[in-house]
Amino acid sequence: MKCSNCENKNELKTTKISYKYKDCGLENVTLIGVTTMKCNKCGEEYFNFGDIENLHRKIAEILLQKADLLTGREIKFLRKHLGYSGAMFAHLTGYAHETISRIENAKQEVAEAFDRLVRFAVANKMPDRDYDLHDLILKNKGRHFLRIELSQSKNGSWLEKGAA
Ligand SMILES: [Zn+2]
Structure with missing residues (x-):
């Protein structure tokens, strides 16, 4: 995947992280193995929460x-x-x-x-x-x-x- 926020033409690097899933409204949920991609040019971060x-x-x-x-x-x-x-x-x-x-x-x-x-x-x-x-x-x-x-x-x- 490429960055959709800036002109960076390179493929974004993927890492797997543990993520505190506060987005769902709960404070105590941790997701293990969330794929994240960060653009090293503009700093934009993308998360893949799967299904x-x-x-x-x-x-x-x-x-x-x-x-x-x-x-x-x-x-x-x-x-x-x-x-x-x-x-x-x-x-x-x-x-x-x-x-x-x-x-x-x-x-x-x-x-x-x-x-x-x-x-x-x-x-x-x-x-x-x-x-x-x-x-x-x-x-x-x-x-x-x-x-x-x-x-x-x-x-x-x-x-x-x-x-x-
Ligand atoms: Zn970018």
């Missing part, structure tokens, strides 16, 4: 299995993963739009009932899972983690490296 839909789905799957309550940011991530606006999500869950915003922005605590509602709403749209959400909750088998790590495979899809 983003697949990446976000993997993150959503990990969040659904979380033992602790979801945070506002995580709820926002999941809502966006479903492709819903705040207003649509309010309609879907029966909560006021303003309440959803307050929860997402950590101005209001996430209630256990809302956490469940969000999880089931998301799970309903992601039927192909290798775990049972009911089991996870009823048997307290949720996963405890603070950080999420994913690594990119050669075909561009993402694999969970760990959640610890």
Whole structure:
């Protein structure tokens, strides 16, 4: 690939890096093996996140299995993963739009009932899972983690490296 920002005619050099994926709205997601290209003339940097839909789905799957309550940011991530606006999500869950915003922005605590509602709403749209959400909750088998790590495979899809 060549730089699209300047006149540099040379092929850009590729390196693989670990990347704090704050772009997704979460502070604790690290992507391993992101391909990056930097133009040595103008300094422009290009990132290749591969299959983003697949990446976000993997993150959503990990969040659904979380033992602790979801945070506002995580709820926002999941809502966006479903492709819903705040207003649509309010309609879907029966909560006021303003309440959803307050929860997402950590101005209001996430209630256990809302956490469940969000999880089931998301799970309903992601039927192909290798775990049972009911089991996870009823048997307290949720996963405890603070950080999420994913690594990119050669075909561009993402694999969970760990959640610890
Ligand atoms: Zn350039």
